[in-house]
Amino acid sequence: MKVIECKNLTKRMIGRNALNQLSFTLEGDKITGLIGRNGAGKTTLMKILAGYWHETSGEVNVFAERPFQNLNVSVNAIYVDDQMQFSHTLTLKDILKEAARFYPNWDAVLAERLFEYFSFHPRAKHDYLSKGKKSTFNMIIGLASRCKLTMFDEPTTGMDASVRKDFYRALLKDYLAHPRTILLSSHHLEEMEDLLEEIILIDEGQVVLHESMDELKEYAQGITGRAEVLEPLFAGEEVIYETRVGDHSTYAVVKSNSPVIQKAKQHGMATGPVQPNDLCIYLTAKHKGGIDDVFK
Amino acid sequence: MIIDSTSCRPIYIQIAEWMETEILNDNFKADDKVYSQYQLAEMFTINPATAAKGLNVLTDENILYGKRGLGKFVTQEAKAIIIDKRKNEKLKGLLEEVALEAGRLHVSDEELITMLHHAIEEHKGDGA
Amino acid sequence: MSLNKMDHSTVVGKQLNYKLKVNVGMFTSLVIVQVIALFLSIIGPMQGFSGMNEVEVESKSYSAYNVILFTSIWALIHAIIMTTKKDWEKSFPFVGNGRTNDLSNFLFLIGISIVAGILTILSTIMLRVYIYYFSGEYLFMTPGFVLSGQEVWTGIFIMIMHLIFMCAVGYFLGTLTRFHRLLPTLLPIILLGLLLVFSQTNSDFMMNIFQFYYQEMSATIFVLKTMLSTVILFAISLFISSRTEVRR
Numbered sequence: 001m002k003v004i005e006c007k008n009l010t011k012r013m014i015g016r017n018a019l020n021q022l023s024f025t026l027e028g029d030k031i032t033g034l035i036g037r038n039g040a041g042k043t044t045l046m047k048i049l050a051g052y053w054h055e056t057s058g059e060v061n062v063f064a065e066r067p068f069q070n071l072n073v074s075v076n077a078i079y080v081d082d083q084m085q086f087s088h089t090l091t092l093k094d095i096l097k098e099a100a101r102f103y104p105n106w107d108a109v110l111a112e113r114l115f116e117y118f119s120f121h122p123r124a125k126h127d128y129l130s131k132g133k134k135s136t137f138n139m140i141i142g143l144a145s146r147c148k149l150t151m152f153d154e155p156t157t158g159m160d161a162s163v164r165k166d167f168y169r170a171l172l173k174d175y176l177a178h179p180r181t182i183l184l185s186s187h188h189l190e191e192m193e194d195l196l197e198e199i200i201l202i203d204e205g206q207v208v209l210h211e212s213m214d215e216l217k218e219y220a221q222g223i224t225g226r227a228e229v230l231e232p233l234f235a236g237e238e239v240i241y242e243t244r245v246g247d248h249s250t251y252a253v254v255k256s257n258s259p260v261i262q263k264a265k266q267h268g269m270a271t272g273p274v275q276p277n278d279l280c281i282y283l284t285a286k287h288k289g290g291i292d293d294v295f296k
Numbered sequence: 297m298i299i300d301s302t303s304c305r306p307i308y309i310q311i312a313e314w315m316e317t318e319i320l321n322d323n324f325k326a327d328d329k330v331y332s333q334y335q336l337a338e339m340f341t342i343n344p345a346t347a348a349k350g351l352n353v354l355t356d357e358n359i360l361y362g363k364r365g366l367g368k369f370v371t372q373e374a375k376a377i378i379i380d381k382r383k384n385e386k387l388k389g390l391l392e393e394v395a396l397e398a399g400r401l402h403v404s405d406e407e408l409i410t411m412l413h414h415a416i417e418e419h420k421g422d423g424a
Numbered sequence: 425m426s427l428n429k430m431d432h433s434t435v436v437g438k439q440l441n442y443k444l445k446v447n448v449g450m451f452t453s454l455v456i457v458q459v460i461a462l463f464l465s466i467i468g469p470m471q472g473f474s475g476m477n478e479v480e481v482e483s484k485s486y487s488a489y490n491v492i493l494f495t496s497i498w499a500l501i502h503a504i505i506m507t508t509k510k511d512w513e514k515s516f517p518f519v520g521n522g523r524t525n526d527l528s529n530f531l532f533l534i535g536i537s538i539v540a541g542i543l544t545i546l547s548t549i550m551l552r553v554y555i556y557y558f559s560g561e562y563l564f565m566t567p568g569f570v571l572s573g574q575e576v577w578t579g580i581f582i583m584i585m586h587l588i589f590m591c592a593v594g595y596f597l598g599t600l601t602r603f604h605r606l607l608p609t610l611l612p613i614i615l616l617g618l619l620l621v622f623s624q625t626n627s628d629f630m631m632n633i634f635q636f637y638y639q640e641m642s643a644t645i646f647v648l649k650t651m652l653s654t655v656i657l658f659a660i661s662l663f664i665s666s667r668t669e670v671r672r
Contacts, residue, residue, distance in 0.1 A: 098518065
């Protein structure tokens with residue numbers, strides 16, 4: 001069954017399209033990374049999928065139903081971010097108890113164990129937790145609710161390196177035991193890329209790339225060579241990224257099937273794979289040379 | 297950690313190579329059942345689909361065989377295939393480097409082949 | 425993992441349970457408001473002096489209006505608070521939508537109106553008891569000072585309906601403010617402004633509205649009027665909520 005289906009999904013927000021004719025389909029129990037720069041539309045997309053916001057135009061379906069204020073979506077999907085608010089009258093333990101009443105698949109044992117492991121105080125209040133602790137607590141709710149569609153929006157905000165590592169492992173272990181559709185947005189692609197089965201790269205409200213992680217690693221090649229030899233090779237070819245290194249060298253990124261690579265190799269230039277994280281940055285860069293263009 | 301996520305080599309290739317090494321080291325013998333995709337995923341904190349892809353690479357190369365519903369097992373000829381493959385890969389890599397270096401030094405193809413012949417002859421002489 | 429189903433009534437029930445836990449503070453504030461109102465009624469009765477020749481008459485008239493007024497304001501304000509952005513957002517960490525959230529809020533408000541209504545009438549009875557025993561030498565009882573059982577029950581029922589109506593008004597006004605970011609500040613100004621304009625132009629508009637409900641002599645018709653108005657206000661609120669976005 002299609003878990004998520006978006007067709008020309010558009011969301012208009014204060015004078016611009018936060019989502020602009022965005023289309024993609026997500027099927028099966030996969031862990032998918034939602035990647036994009038700040039303001040690319042990741043949060044907007046997730047909030048629409050969670051049923052909090054409505055679309056301006058286009059079509060969006062979650063479990064084959066329109067998600068906005070839909071109870072079937074609400075009970076089977078959870079959206080976790082650092083803005084989650086809980087009443088100040090509830091202690092952390094109370095919140096877990098309440099969540100248990102609402103989510104049919106709630107795993108109280110898992111919640112309890114994670115709660116102990118991350119040494120939360122049962123009577124602490126959510127409002128007074130530090131940023132990292134809040135994220136960790138919200139993560140417990142996200143995991144223990146075991147919703148068919150689980151969405152984490154920047155789940156590692158404020159977490160230190162070791163908690164992040166714990167989170168990734170907890171997520172994977174729980175996913176292995178209870179496969180479900182997990183959508184993760186994060187700025188730490190390099191940290192979580194091993195977890196992901198596929199990624200959706202969005203930019204300016206549109207899907208730039210929807211690929212499996214393995215293919216992404218082989219999607220592009222970087223070439224380093226003498227500028228006056230390499231740069232003429234680009235004529236008429238698609239170049240993802242290029243920058244000058246020193247006075248004479250150029251580093252460029254092209255698709256793996258680009259004829260530029262063969263030509264560059266014939267000229268004895270070094271070619272090599274590109275890190276997915278870097279590739280995503282290059283693919284969504286507004287300027288080919290990145291921040292360096294500002295200082296020209 | 298055996299898996300190097302900062303490496304640009306796809307994780308599934310790294311998984312396949314790790315399995316191969318396990319077989320070379322006799323940790324898995326012929327007809328032994330190997331780790332499932334889920335065990336591998338758990339062991340290395342990687343996506344199970346990636347682990348499955350690694351196992352499939354080995355199945356395609358006849359290093360593993362699948363029994364429906366039971367998992368993947370080591371073939372009789374697994375070790376031989378791995379040794380053979382690694383030899384080829386290493387040789388191929390070395391030759392590519394030679395070709396590249398020859399290009400940089402403007403060594404012509406004929407010259408290079410002659411050099412190679414010499415090298416082989418010398419080696420034969422050593423062996424004899 | 426298969427999909428779960430949960431019908432509206434189940435979710436409303438769960439949310440109502442949640443609201444009861446979250447809003448315990450409302451019961452405390454109700455008790456405090458009633459105590460303050462009673463206290464004010466006792467220490468500050470309306471004083472009157474009248475003299476004629478050598479005879480001077482000093483009168484104190486006690487009234488339970490304080491209690492009713494205070495409780496009404498309490499109901500109005502709490503209903504508004506429940507619809508404010510902050511409280512509204514906090515209703516959405518778990519399963520639910522605008523409709524279930526509104527329905528559970530209505531049920532909750534009806535519930536506390538019942539408690540508050542009973543408490544208010546009991547307070548006025550307490551006030552009567554106090555006056556009867558402690559007010560001083562001469563007690564002139566206005567008609568209705570001594571209540572019959574029938575009158576107590578009618579009083580409670582009317583008080584409850586009145587408070588539910590107050591909640592509905594508050595909830596409706598609060599819900600309106602979610603239409604636009606500026607409305608939370610604009611709406612009170614507009615309402616106050618309207619009140620001023622109407623009072624300056626000697627318009628009877630506000631008075632008419634008030635009279636329509638509160639000068640109704642028949643208990644049955646009062647109940648019908650407030651009930652119908654409540655249903656309309658809740659229905660409009662429900663309509664708005666099921667269309668507004670949450671967690672902005």
